[in-house]
Amino acid sequence: MTHVFEKRRNRLRAMKELSESYLPPEQVITCPSCGQEVAREEVERALSVCPACGHHFPISGPARLRLVMDGAKYRELYRHVQAGNPLDFPGYDDKLRAAQEKTGLDEAVIVATGEIGGRRCVACVLDSRFMMGSMSAAVGEKLTLGIEYTVRRALPLIIFSASGGARMQEGILSLMQMAKTSAALAKLSQKGLLYISVLTDPTMGGVTASFASLGDVILAEPGALIGFAGPRVIEQTIGQSLPEGFQRAEFLMEHGFIDAIVPRSGLRDALAKLLMLHEGGTAWRKH
Ligand SMILES: [Zn+2]
Numbered sequence: 222m223t224h225v226f227e228k229r230r231n232r233l234r235a236m237k238e239l240s241e242s243y244l245p246p247e248q249v250i251t252c253p254s255c256g257q258e259v260a261r262e263e264v265e266r267a268l269s270v271c272p273a274c275g276h277h278f279p280i281s282g283p284a285r286l287r288l289v290m291d292g293a294k295y296r297e298l299y300r301h302v303q304a305g306n307p308l309d310f311p312g313y314d315d316k317l318r319a320a321q322e323k324t325g326l327d328e329a330v331i332v333a334t335g336e337i338g339g340r341r342c343v344a345c346v347l348d349s350r351f352m353m354g355s356m357s358a359a360v361g362e363k364l365t366l367g368i369e370y371t372v373r374r375a376l377p378l379i380i381f382s383a384s385g386g387a388r389m390q391e392g393i394l395s396l397m398q399m400a401k402t403s404a405a406l407a408k409l410s411q412k413g414l415l416y417i418s419v420l421t422d423p424t425m426g427g428v429t430a431s432f433a434s435l436g437d438v439i440l441a442e443p444g445a446l447i448g449f450a451g452p453r454v455i456e457q458t459i460g461q462s463l464p465e466g467f468q469r470a471e472f473l474m475e476h477g478f479i480d481a482i483v484p485r486s487g488l489r490d491a492l493a494k495l496l497m498l499h500e501g502g503t504a505w506r507k508h
Pocket of ligand 1: 252253254255256257271272273274275276
């Protein structure tokens with residue numbers, strides 16, 4: 222019985238955290254997608270999803286981990302890795318400090334370990350509140366350390382992406398993280414381990430062009446914008462207007478880029494099922 226209460230308490234706390242960082246403070250929210258006025262409480266209860274049209278509001282990294290992990294519990298790894306200012310880019314130190322204060326995070330990615338559906342895994346989540354989840358050398362290093370940890374312990378890996386792309390203030394050092402993370406994932410693949418990539422709104426630039434697209438299974442949240450360059454940049458470059466819904470998860474699903482669109486309410490179960498299936502012939506013995 223205590224277990225049930227604890228579960229409910231954790232879930233309520235998770236729902237509150239889900240809404241804290243992104244939803245407007247008003248009690249009635251106008252949905253940016255359907256324009257309907259909806260009660261904040263209802264949106265919170267639906268895991269930061271509009272009850273009228275299913276628009277998925279962004280959620281923070283910690284909220285994402287609480288949402289998918291058993292008992293909303295996880296252990297963070299490699300928290301000490303933080304960005305420097307390798308190019309002495311003016312104002313970058315202040316921006317980093319402001320992002321750290323705003324989010325309570327050291328960098329734009331959280332590497333964690335925990336259980337989903339009773340199965341241990343490593344989960345990395347990019348937090349778009351921290352400089353748009355952009356990829357610094359520290360983000361690349363944390364992801365690589367997380368992947369290497371996964372390989373050493375022969376665990377499955379899940380990466381939740383939400384990123385504007387490269388960290389402009391780190392120039393070429395940011396771009397080098399594309400090769401670094403991809404090389405680490407190649408080792409994971411050679412070992413036959415499972416990597417599930419979950420694309421959330423938005424996943425752009427060098428993140429799409431590297432680890433986010435390398436999943437054995439690629440899932441996306443409904444309506445997520447996924448691409449390399451943004452739609453406006455493409456339109457200006459090619460001088461043509463783009464088709465309706467271009468670069469949205471549904472469009473990419475139709476064109477074979479992603480395997481499934483999973484609403485937030487079903488994400489935990491979908492991940493638990495994939496982890497169970499990947500366990501192969503040993504699963505029936507354990508459960
Ligand atoms: Zn809506």
